[in-house]
Amino acid sequence: MIDLAEPLSDLAALPVEVVMWPSEHHRRDALARAGVPRLLLVAPDVSPPDLVGVDEDWIRLPAADRDVLARAVQLLRFDAHLRGDEPYIDSNRVLHRAGMTVSLTAAEASIMSLLLNHAGRVVSQAELENAAWDGVAPSRDAIDAAIYRLRRRLSGLSLSIRAVRSRGYVLDVNTSR
Numbered sequence: 001m002i003d004l005a006e007p008l009s010d011l012a013a014l015p016v017e018v019v020m021w022p023s024e025h026h027r028r029d030a031l032a033r034a035g036v037p038r039l040l041l042v043a044p045d046v047s048p049p050d051l052v053g054v055d056e057d058w059i060r061l062p063a064a065d066r067d068v069l070a071r072a073v074q075l076l077r078f079d080a081h082l083r084g085d086e087p088y089i090d091s092n093r094v095l096h097r098a099g100m101t102v103s104l105t106a107a108e109a110s111i112m113s114l115l116l117n118h119a120g121r122v123v124s125q126a127e128l129e130n131a132a133w134d135g136v137a138p139s140r141d142a143i144d145a146a147i148y149r150l151r152r153r154l155s156g157l158s159l160s161i162r163a164v165r166s167r168g169y170v171l172d173v174n175t176s177r
Contacts, residue, residue, distance in 0.1 A: 089112060
């Protein structure tokens with residue numbers, strides 16, 4: 001059985017972070033934003049998270065060492081596939097990534113398309129407004145609200161949108177570490 005005082009030596013050599021759930025939920029969130037594969041060790045008396053990202057898995061404790069190691073190896077196999085999978089939006093405004101899909105509104109699809117086309121680079125709020133509302137001035141908080149909704153919808157797809165103060169937004173496509 002896995003002994004939390006002595007991590008598995010085989011697992012320590014793999015580029016997978018082991019996270020205690022739910023006690024290390026903030027660490028899990030930070031690793032997810034960084035695109036680091038995560039194996040959640042779920043305490044025996046709690047439920048696993050409702051949403052599990054494409055680059056994470058979980059196992060309930062107590063667990064045999066070989067089972068934990070097998071989950072980590074399987075997670076790495078899928079992560080290798082994920083690194084080669086570019087997200088895209090189809091003609092029906094559905095975002096695709098690693099076999100998962102998310103339906104988007106027209107404004108969200110316009111914003112996401114622009115962010116995808118400029119992944120890793122800052123896109124100004126004015127550019128996003130122009131793309132989403134075709135030159136019609138939206139309410140002051142419309143972009144912020146759309147970005148908030150997109151962030152929630154992207155959860156688990158190893159995609160994240162971050163604000164760059166006074167400049168705009170950047171889409172991080174977490175495909176490598």
